[in-house]
Amino acid sequence: MKDIRVSALVLIHPQRPEILLVRKTGTTSFMLPGGKPEPGESAEETIIREIAEELGLTLDRERLIPVGTFAADAANEADHRVIGDVFRYDGLPAGLDIVEVSHQAEIAAAGWFSYDPMPADTAQRQFAPLTRDRVVPALREQGVI
Secondary structure (H helix, E strand, O other): OEEEEEEEEEOEOOOOOEEEEEEEOOOOEEEOOEEOOOOOOOHHHHHHHHHHHHHOOOOOHHHEEEEEEEEEEOOOOOOEEEEEEEEEEOOOOOOOOOOOOOOOOOEEEEEEEEOOOOOOOOOOOEEOHHHHHHHHHHHHHOOOO
């Protein structure tokens, strides 16, 4: 099994028990926004760049709060494991429209999904194991959600 290293971001809806998830083009799994580092990039640099590319948002590094590093089966790549350096954001990034979340690059859809409980997987829509099985439980344990 091959490992894929990523940085991912938790954005929590300000009024409802929901987190922002994205789905990449050609896939059915929703996951936390983020992606793979470029050579020499730190986890923080990766998430700042990826959020700019995927959601068109500028993150303030001082508002990134480490949640932890987690491993799970990769949602969209068979025989791969994803290792994610996960951050949450203190508040919401400037310019984020919580009603109509804009997305770009390889992102086909973005939306808010309940974390209490997370919706069941269906044939048309699944949730990444990293998000469902690792990050959401860690956020609960940490008292964040």
